[in-house]
Amino acid sequence: MHSGVFTWESLAPQPTKVGAVRRVFDTPTPTLNQLEMHITTLKPGEAPHGPHRHPDEELIIIKEGTVESNLDGVLRRLGPGSVIFHASNELHTVKNVGDTDATYHVIKWRSAATPAATP
Template sequence: MKTLTILKTTITVLFFQHTFSQETKKETAPPQYTIENCVNHFEIEKATKTKVGYQYWFADKDFTQENTLKMSIVEPGKSTHAPHHHVEEEFFYILEGTAEFYLDGNTKTAGPNTSFYCPSNMEHGIKNVGNTDLKYLVIKKDLR
């Protein structure tokens, strides 16, 4: 009789664990992808104002499950933040303006059609060193 009670308890626990697991998966399920939500055209009215310009998310990790695509627009002489590091690797792609890239103690100045790769956990940063707005894409893969 004791074995039967233990078996019933074990089955009940497993059932609830499975049910909870399924509910959790439903909450984190990817969105339904359609042509409407997979095509995203930049509109300044939908951009978020920052202290140094604007940012516009074409796709965030909640939409793609692991990748993000953002455009940053930074005013002359400013940067979005000080050099930093994080676990995610990151690409910057310059669309307009002049950027100074910082990577692990070194800098490089570049203009449009230039990319900058930041490996995981390396200190990096980007700032506008030109006379016009700096416009660049940030592509990041979430490694969590």
């Protein structure tokens, strides 16, 4: 992957059961085995999935709305501008706990040092 610019207008929302997703990229880079970015919009009361874990590290940046972060059972209510970091293989999820849509940017990466998935 080379440097690039991705405009909001060019990222068509794909409807999901819980809201929508805008896929930005999912590809290797010169220094990472995989770099993935997408933007999720959740309807009020919805979560993208239950608590789960994966070997990738992940950043979530809240754009709008109010979400509840669940990091290994510890719940935190977060709003726009908040950042969540999910370390490799740690149990986590987010949920829209507001009255309006919640939108957040997700950046995930995998490198040669990324461990295997844990059950």
